[in-house]
Amino acid sequence: MHNQITTNLFFVTFILVCIGIVMIYSASSIYAWERYKDGLFFLKRHIIFVLLGISFCFLILGLPYQRLKSLAKPVLLFSILLLGLVLIPGIGKEVAGARRWFRFRNISFQPSEFANLAIVLYVADFVSRKEKLLKDFWKGFLPPILILSVIAGLILMQPDLGSALAIGMVVIIMLFIAKTNLTYLLGLAILALPLFYILLFNVPYRRMRILAFLNPWFDPKGSGFQIIQSQVALGSGGIFGMGLGHSKQKLFYLPAAHTDFIFSIIGEELGLMGTITIIILYIIFTYYGLKIIKNTQDRFGYFLGLGVLLTIIFKTIINMGVCCGILPTKGLPLPFISYGGSSFIFDIISVGILMNIGHNQDYL
Numbered sequence: 001m002h003n004q005i006t007t008n009l010f011f012v013t014f015i016l017v018c019i020g021i022v023m024i025y026s027a028s029s030i031y032a033w034e035r036y037k038d039g040l041f042f043l044k045r046h047i048i049f050v051l052l053g054i055s056f057c058f059l060i061l062g063l064p065y066q067r068l069k070s071l072a073k074p075v076l077l078f079s080i081l082l083l084g085l086v087l088i089p090g091i092g093k094e095v096a097g098a099r100r101w102f103r104f105r106n107i108s109f110q111p112s113e114f115a116n117l118a119i120v121l122y123v124a125d126f127v128s129r130k131e132k133l134l135k136d137f138w139k140g141f142l143p144p145i146l147i148l149s150v151i152a153g154l155i156l157m158q159p160d161l162g163s164a165l166a167i168g169m170v171v172i173i174m175l176f177i178a179k180t181n182l183t184y185l186l187g188l189a190i191l192a193l194p195l196f197y198i199l200l201f202n203v204p205y206r207r208m209r210i211l212a213f214l215n216p217w218f219d220p221k222g223s224g225f226q227i228i229q230s231q232v233a234l235g236s237g238g239i240f241g242m243g244l245g246h247s248k249q250k251l252f253y254l255p256a257a258h259t260d261f262i263f264s265i266i267g268e269e270l271g272l273m274g275t276i277t278i279i280i281l282y283i284i285f286t287y288y289g290l291k292i293i294k295n296t297q298d299r300f301g302y303f304l305g306l307g308v309l310l311t312i313i314f315k316t317i318i319n320m321g322v323c324c325g326i327l328p329t330k331g332l333p334l335p336f337i338s339y340g341g342s343s344f345i346f347d348i349i350s351v352g353i354l355m356n357i358g359h360n361q362d363y364l
Contacts, residue, residue: 016285020337020339065356073125076119082114083155084154100112127174135181241268260334262333293305316335
């Protein structure tokens, strides 16, 4: 039974990845030809990411997940080191005022993706070891919150508020389910509200994003441009779409069509039926992920699986929400489908971890 659950999880992921390969080529070929004189430029690079992701996935499968406990602290420290290094001019690559990537020739790596997995691994290890101390403020609540503060603070310096919030939400939910004192969590939320307000409204470009979210037509050629073009793409697809490859918004109207807004292109080319199919596939993926977590025999595996599944779920919801205009613009790719090297690879690694946990359980 356990092999069937993990096989189903892999199969759903495989379908999403295949859809992504097709849609990345459809969304990027004209842009790739215009910029690089090679319509297959992004597709060929993405195939490399797929192969790397699969290789890491099977590498994880060959290592019993319990051994990851001993790696929790070293991996966490290494992720903090990378987050610090990426902020140093000359080491981290600056793009559009943000310093979030290491760039080696044509290969880029985003350390915040690694940090996301690292803190999930750390918190899973922490709550499994400190189960009886989680109600204690100093020994059970403060240590993971301090670690979260360090990682979120370094990510905010890049700056990347969206990723910091996503990581924070995953950790808080993990602590809540681990039965940390609810009063501490509520107190943390209240203390964080003023900081969140300052980060959101005292930074001009973030304030413009919020205003564009509330009323995209206030600045249709500036801050509201992406939201408007995304909604045009989704709306023009109708029920059955304009046909694969026939998107008009990818013709230099919708920025990041093959990355952050690929869901909008799916809606334009494959219509409402296409987007609903994608949503159903993610729901099935979540179902099998939850099935694995529910039947996990040890506390570490339970929270490790929960953390990586929550990460994928949040990224999916945020990406779709942004494309539909129900969330402010935030550059998070759609898991398994969007073009994006390190993000895609770590999503596949997360699937490998879930499958690894699933292979070691008995299902009811």
